[in-house]
Amino acid sequence: MSTETEAVDAPEPSYLAATRGWKSWLFSVDHKRIAIMYLVATTLFMIAGGVMAGLVRIELFTAAGDLLDADQYNRAFTLHGSIMVFLVIIPAAPAVLGNFVLPLMLGARDVAFPKLNLASFHIYMAGAALLLVAMVLGSFDTGWTFYTPYSSTTVGPVAWALTGVFILGFSSILTGLNFIVTIHKMRPPGMTWLRLPLMLWSIYATSAVQILATPVLAITVLLLVIERAVGIGIFDPTLGGDPVLFQHFFWFYSHPAVYIMILPAFGIVSEMVAVHSQRSIFGYKGIAGSSLAIAIVGSLVWGHHMFTSGQSIYSSVLFSFLTFFIAVPTAIKVFSWVATMYKGRIQFTPPMMYVFSFLALFMIGGLTGVVLGALSIDVHLHDTYYVVAHFHYVMMGGAILTYIGGLHHWWPKMFGRMYPMRLANITSALVFISFNLTFLPMFVVGSRGMPRRYYEYLASFESLNQIATVGAICLGVSLFVTLGYLIYGAIWGEPASENPWNAKSLEWQTASPPIEHNFHYQPVVTGTPYDYDGAEPGQKVKVAEASK
């Protein structure tokens, strides 16, 4: 590659400055620009979903239904759930952070199919547009789970929303396909499977689930659209159809989807905990293998959502039993992260604060998940606020807050500038406190029997709900502050060096922000990405000296 020489003499512009104009963004096939576009889109949707959550919480401030009527309340929580699940959490970590860091960490110039990557983004926007049309057109009130027979009989723009979900599914499948091929085929010399950063193992497992489970969601929503359009009767009990079969179809995707949401977070934490403890990751193979184990075992347990749906008790026992096994690979990960910190040089940087908060929140979320997986207890707790609290601890405390932590970790690489660290540290603590203020009371009211999805409730639950609403407002304010200083940092922050955290993986060994083609030189990998203890300097972009 003799053309290398010229480039060294004249520094290349970063990917942000390489070309100009909105077309150079909207039709860019550069994985980094696509990641930034996803970042903007998911952030806007997160604000929209957050506003809906705010409406729900403010309505629940008093026991009486005063702010919203029942129909408006149904729409509010449906929109909150659908937007957060389909438009924010599923794409956020893989499509934003995955797109940005995967080729960089791997040492590749781009993903394997850059045009397909751009197409996934456009498909995502089209699906999101349809979902928003459903939101505007009228009463879309099925909940994000679209349970039949309600969803096949209710009036309202459900078909629009279903078509939106169908299209969003394709975006997700194509992203996963692209990532798997990239990891298989685009590795540079020396990047063996056991030298892959753990983030990439997590993305690999996530992508596998995306490809294998999402098509079942596609056929499910398609059947539901056909059911609504021509009444084929597959889910219609009056024609001999079985509505519970719909739940099997739906959860065959949507339970693994929980792992699509949380697995990238596991990868982000694995990176952050090693870098900000300045310590080699403990149990590399355990963490990598448990990602795959979670992807497989997580696909065998969907029936635990259906314990009270009229599912056969024999089947429920089987699903309940299998559910407990998920805790094993998950625990392997948590123990490994804690062991990584042991005797490490822990830096109290904002990403590390998010690691601490993840460990605490995910432990609560994960263990209450085991409680809910137990058949006998779930019959009591099903559809109460206990469940709401559990999955918010996992989905928001686990997935979203870690994604925000990951943004803090890679922000200097993405924009080449640093955000105000002190403010970030304080805000992350505020986020943690207000998060618990919001969701801890829900465990209490839930275990006392407060059901979810009602706009009125018993007066005896009022004080705890008021604490939760106050917490939710604090949480919203803290997250807006976070958004504010991140934007401030990206534009006016102090310039960041190539490797501000003293990390060892490949993405930190190119310019911040990276050049359009990621590396000046073909990387040749010589070590593990976590070599903080030994003499080796970690993964290096080796300069091809002889060709100069």
Added chain:
Amino acid sequence: MTILLNVLVCFGLVAVGICFFILLPTVGQTLVGVFSVVLGEQSFSFLKREESGTVVRRVDNPPPLAVAEAVDHEDDHHHEPASLQTYVGVYGALLLLTVATVGVSELGMVQRHAIFWALVVASAKASLVIAWFMHVKGGPSSTKMILSTTAFFMIVFFAMTMSDLGTRTFAFAEEGNATVLREANREGRLPAGWSEHSGGPTFTSVDVSPKTAYVGTTLTCSATATDINGDITYRWSDGTEGTTYNVTRFDPVGTDITCTVSGLDELLVEGSKMASAKVVPRPDPT
């Protein structure tokens, strides 16, 4: 239940067939890969290109950069087109199997045997197409891995959903599908071949012994039935269930104690029959 088993067995056979045909080497390779992650890479050095931790190449002697070292080379070769005879031979086999499967359907077998053979032939045809037309035979191992993972997910989806449907109707026989079936039966909408089953199970004998009883006697009810699906339920006149009944002082002399046996047939239609014993005064101990 038997139909469920047959459908599951068929899909199991399809899976096993595909595995043996094409995927066995991959399964082995995957297992070895998993073990090497668990046990340590030293035991299985093929997974990586070089010893771990060592410098792959000295920097002052760079590799020819046009070759990506770590890419799975095995997948890269441009396979030679197969011979015309192979393709036409495979096509001939596919046509023969199509004729065979239509021919088998003309034999008028029992429904569950028919679908079994139809699926066996279909999976044989599918294997031919996958192996030769889609070049999986002799192709890269990644394709076999993708195929086997897909098959695994599909079978999990079928088997675990059927684990619910196959057992649900018995646990909740009063509701849902059993009701629908019973309605269909009542309206005479069941096909001819099935109507003979529609009267519920036939109880060939029901007996309560002994025939006379007094306080302290234990009555035993026994029954045999044909065309029964599941267990026989024994219900006594006081509402208790079980094969035995203890006569107490609350059973007045002269009443009949009845035992009703009931059960479901293949179509989940309920049938029942009754037998009884008479309560008599306690005989003089002398």
Added chain:
Amino acid sequence: MGATHHATDQPEWVASFFESAEQQRSAASMGMWLFLAQEILFFSGLFMAYIAYRFLYPGTWLSGAEVLNKWMGAANTVVLLTSSLTMVLAIRDLQLNKTASSVRWIWATVGLAGVFLVVKAFEYAHKFHMGIFPGGHYEGGAVEGMAGIFFGIYYTATGLHALHVIIGMGLLGWLAVKVKNGSVTGENDVLAENLGLYWHLVDLVWIFLFPMLYLVK
């Protein structure tokens, strides 16, 4: 962009971020197989519905399959199998650099796909004539039991399959043009191979749909 030109000895159809033609080919091929995996799981939803309702309503399935014309289904099976053969022959000739005959085989495949659709259209027309519509619109009366569900699954499964056939015809026509104007060649044939894989998958789905719907007894 400056530093990352690929080596100049690569053909111009190799994208700049790939090191070699082999890398590009194997990536494209693996991507196609992953796409086929999701197609298989997409259709598995319909197969799941089929298994579930066949289990619940065995009698309906018996009497429903009587209405379907087994011989038309068998004829269509032969048509699709033949189109699979013409497809592999097209790719074979392309790899042997016999462009003209490769293009002919591709058009033959498209033609056979058309024949398949025509036969399918006759079947549909016949059933509509008999009043056999899916689900609640069923008014045929010829089938006992839950006829609506049986034909709901029949129309959805064969309809989605036919949609794949139509998409395949479009893609193959596009391929024929590309082979003809020389942008797909024996060297750079991964597009042809991938579309071939897609076409075989369409065939595979029909190989299972045919006995499951037509040969119940």
